[in-house]
Amino acid sequence: MTKTRVAVDVGGTFTDVCIMDEESGQIRIEKTPSTPDDPMRAIMTGVSDAQVDLSDVTMFSHGTTVATNALITRKLPRAAMVCTEGFRDVVEIRRSNKEDLWDTYKDVAKPYIPRRDRLTVKERIDASGKIIRELDEEDARRVAAVLKKRDVKAIAVCFINSYVNGENEVRMREILREVMPDVHISISSEVMPEIF
Incomplete structure (x- = not known):
């Protein structure tokens, strides 16, 4: 069982998922199209594409520009x-x-x-x-x-x-x-x- 840290950045166009293996320090990045109607869907797609076992995740960090983009584009x-x-x-x-x-x-x-x-x-x-x-x-x-x-x-x-x-x-x-x-x-x- 490998302990993993996951960091996600949900943007207006892409969702970036960064995965770090705590033992080796190896970092992998997955990029997937964002899903504005349901941002969680893009997060789960990125995590799935990276083949992360959620039971191994020790830390999950989330950042987003969704609200900022909504204000800028006035799509509110x-x-x-x-x-x-x-x-x-x-x-x-x-x-x-x-x-x-x-x-x-x-x-x-x-x-x-x-x-x-x-x-x-x-x-x-x-x-x-x-x-x-x-x-x-x-x-x-x-x-x-x-x-x-x-x-x-x-x-x-x-x-x-x-x-x-x-x-x-x-x-x-x-x-x-x-x-x-x-x-x-x-x-x-x-x-x-x-x-x-």
């Missing part, structure tokens, strides 16, 4: 953003720390989520984390119903000052999950709870 599932009322366009406005603040002709990338899929709800938390306005649950349910009709596959909930207090975001996620239990929902207070 339909996503939506729910934000605090009045802040729908923050992703278009962006941060104001650019080289030439007054260069209105500077090309900028379009947001990943188009304006029509950026919806707002009534809620507000101040900079210290105090809830000024509880999440309006009727408004939240209205937004959830709209997003369900649009058949979105992922939702980002991004409320102002949620990095200090994510309570309203958590409740919004609960309401969204009641209506769309199979949709992926991320809340900014859990993804990156800080201001930058």
Whole structure:
């Protein structure tokens, strides 16, 4: 029985499988076409082509550019953003720390989520984390119903000052999950709870 280490890199075109025999240090590389609809299929094809016995694998390392490629090519599932009322366009406005603040002709990338899929709800938390306005649950349910009709596959909930207090975001996620239990929902207070 030979102990083996396997490292896999799933790219947009090819999946590379690197196999190292721990005893001899011998390294082999297999290259197989990637399968974007099911990346695991290409991984298993590469491992099979290399004649690796999975029971001998002591370490498995995986890297991928699948997500990066999806962002670059913009081949993404339909996503939506729910934000605090009045802040729908923050992703278009962006941060104001650019080289030439007054260069209105500077090309900028379009947001990943188009304006029509950026919806707002009534809620507000101040900079210290105090809830000024509880999440309006009727408004939240209205937004959830709209997003369900649009058949979105992922939702980002991004409320102002949620990095200090994510309570309203958590409740919004609960309401969204009641209506769309199979949709992926991320809340900014859990993804990156800080201001930058």
